[in-house]
Amino acid sequence: MFNSFYKGKKVFITGNTGFKGSWLTQWLLSLGATVKGYSLYIPSQPSLFEVLKLEKNIDHFIGDVRDLKTLQKTMKDFQPDIIFHLAAQPIVHRSYDEPILTFQTNLIGTVNVLETIRNIPSIKVGVFITSDKCYENVEWEYGYRETDRLGGKDPYSASKACAEIAFSAYYRSFYTNPNCPQIATTRAGNVIGGGDWADYRIIPDSIRAWSENKKVIIRSPNATRPWQHVLEPLSGYLWLAKKLFEGEPETNGESFNFGPGSDVVKTVSELLNKMKKKWNGAIWEISNDYTDNRKEADLLKLNCDKALKRLQWESSLSFQETVDMTIDWYKKFYFSKADMIKFSLDQISSYQQISNGKDRSWTK
Numbered sequence: 153m154f155n156s157f158y159k160g161k162k163v164f165i166t167g168n169t170g171f172k173g174s175w176l177t178q179w180l181l182s183l184g185a186t187v188k189g190y191s192l193y194i195p196s197q198p199s200l201f202e203v204l205k206l207e208k209n210i211d212h213f214i215g216d217v218r219d220l221k222t223l224q225k226t227m228k229d230f231q232p233d234i235i236f237h238l239a240a241q242p243i244v245h246r247s248y249d250e251p252i253l254t255f256q257t258n259l260i261g262t263v264n265v266l267e268t269i270r271n272i273p274s275i276k277v278g279v280f281i282t283s284d285k286c287y288e289n290v291e292w293e294y295g296y297r298e299t300d301r302l303g304g305k306d307p308y309s310a311s312k313a314c315a316e317i318a319f320s321a322y323y324r325s326f327y328t329n330p331n332c333p334q335i336a337t338t339r340a341g342n343v344i345g346g347g348d349w350a351d352y353r354i355i356p357d358s359i360r361a362w363s364e365n366k367k368v369i370i371r372s373p374n375a376t377r378p379w380q381h382v383l384e385p386l387s388g389y390l391w392l393a394k395k396l397f398e399g400e401p402e403t404n405g406e407s408f409n410f411g412p413g414s415d416v417v418k419t420v421s422e423l424l425n426k427m428k429k430k431w432n433g434a435i436w437e438i439s440n441d442y443t444d445n446r447k448e449a450d451l452l453k454l455n456c457d458k459a460l461k462r463l464q465w466e467s468s469l470s471f472q473e474t475v476d477m478t479i480d481w482y483k484k485f486y487f488s489k490a491d492m493i494k495f496s497l498d499q500i501s502s503y504q505q506i507s508n509g510k511d512r513s514w515t516k
Contacts (some may be wrong), residue, residue: 153436153504154514157394162274166190166217166265168210172281172346174200176236176389178493179500180208183390188230188396190223191239192216196356200347203485203492217261224268234337234393237265237332241313242498245267245352247308258311261320266322269333277396277508278335280319284337284378284411284454286312290375295414295455298339298407300426304510313448316407334396334404340385341378341411341454344474345483346496348382355478356419358427358436366434373421376451378411381474383503384467385410390512391465402462411454412467426472430479465514468507475501 163180167173168189180187187210194201201207211230217223227235241247242256262280267273287302303318304310307410319337327335344355348466351357357372361368388410395403403483428434459465469477477499483489509513 153183154394155516157397158186158390161185162188162230162232163234163236164188164190164227164230165238166261167237168206168212169194169199169201171195171200171345171350172239172343172386173237173238174204175236175345176348177206177210177388177453177494179383179386179390180433182497183501187211187214188226188232190215190226191215196351198349200349203347204496205390205493207433211324214244217264218256220264220267221411223264224271226322227268227275231272233274233276234353234397235265235269235275235278236281236389237262237278237392238283241264241308243285243350244285244306246438247311248305251307254307255311255314258308259314263264263318263322266335267321269435275333275350278328278333279393279396280337281389282315282337282339283308283309283312284452286316286340286408287355288313288364291451293451293453295403295411295453297455298409298477306366307433322407323344327405333400336392336403336405337407337456338385338389338392338395338405339409340388340509341380341452343382343385344379344478345382346478346485346499354423358434359482360432362431362434363482365433367437370420370424370436370438370441373419373424375420376417376453378417378452378454379423379471380412380467381469381476381477381503382418383500384412384469387503387507387512388459388465391463395463406462408459408463409454409456411456412416412461412469416467416469416471417453418471423475426475427479428483431483458516466505466512468510468512469486473506490512
C-alpha cells in the first residue's frame with residue numbers, strides 16, 4: 153500500500169490517543185512506520201488507544217499542543233519525517249461549555265505546530281486535520297468546495313475556520329521557500345467506525361445505550377451528513393502526505409475535502425435504521441425538547457472533486473459497507489472475546505482489498 157512509502161518513515165502524530173489518531177497509528181504501524189504520539193490525555197473510557205494497546209508499540213508522550221516549548225522539544229528530539237496534526241477539542245456541544253479551551257486548542261495548537269515544524273530540518277511534510285465544519289454553513293444542497301467561505305455559528309466550527317485562516321497566513325508568510333516542509337490541510341465529513349466512544353456523537357451514544365439495553369435519545373433525526381468510515385479519510389491523509397513528500401504539484405499550501413459519494417449522504421434516521429438491522433434490540437426516542445442553543449446544522453455536504461483531480465483519491469465504501477464495518481467492530485468488542493487488535497487490522501486489510509478492487513491509486 154502507498155507504494156511501501158511509509159516503511160521506515162518516522163511519523164509524529166498529535167492527538168494520537170483519539171479515535172482517528174488511534175486508527176491512523178495502527179495503520180501506520182502496519183505499514184512499517186515508526187510512530188511517536190503527542191497527546192494530553194485519553195479522551196474516553198473505554199478508548200480505542202487502550203483497546204489496541206498502542207502505547208506498547210509507539211513512543212507515546214503526554215503533552216499539550218498549547219505548550220509551545222514542550223511541543224518543540226518533543227518534536228526536535230524525535231526528528232520526524234512527517235507530521236499529522238489531529239490534536240483538537242473536537243466536540244461541538246462541549247465548545248459551548250468551554251469556548252476558550254476550544255479556541256486555544258484548535259487555533260493556538262495549530263499555530264504552535266506550524267511554528268514548530270518550520271524550524272526542524274528533518275520534517276518534510278505536515279498534514280493538518282481540521283473539519284468540514286470550518287465552512288460558513290448556510291445549509292445549501294450542494295457540497296462545499298475548498299474555496300467556499302469559512303466561518304462557524306458555534307465555537308468549535310469557528311475555531312476550525314480560524315485554524316484554516318492561520319494555516320493560510322503561515323503558508324504564505326513562511327512556507328513558500330522550497331526548503332520548507334510541504335504542508336496542507338484536510339477537511340473530512342462525519343467520520344464513524346469502531347472504537348469511537350466520544351460524547352455527543354450519534355454512533356457512540358447509540359452503542360453505549362444499546363449495549364446496556366437502553367434507548368438512545370435522538371434530537372435531529374432529519375439532519376443529513378456525509379457519513380464515512382474512518383479509514384476512508386485516513387487513506388486520503390496518508391496519500392496526501394506521500395504526494396507532498398514527493399513534491400506533487402498543486403498540493404503544497406492547499407486544502408482538501410475528503411468525503412463519501414453523494415449516495416452515502418444520509419439522514420440520522422436512515423443511519424439508525426441501517427444500524428438497527430445489525431444490532432438486535434436497537435431502540436431510540438425522538439425528542440424535540442431543546443433547552444439551549446446547541447443545535448447543530450441540519451444539512452452539510454462536501455464536494456471532493458479537488459481530491460479526485462489532484463490526488464486521484466475517492467472513497468471506496470458504500471453506505472451499507474460503512475455501517476457494517478462499524479457495527480461489526482462494536483459487536484466483536486461487546487459480545488465476544490475477539491482479539492480486537494487482530495480484528496482491527498483485519499478491517500484495515502479488508503478496506504485495502506475493497507479499495508484495490510476499485511483500482512484506487514493509493515493501493516498500488
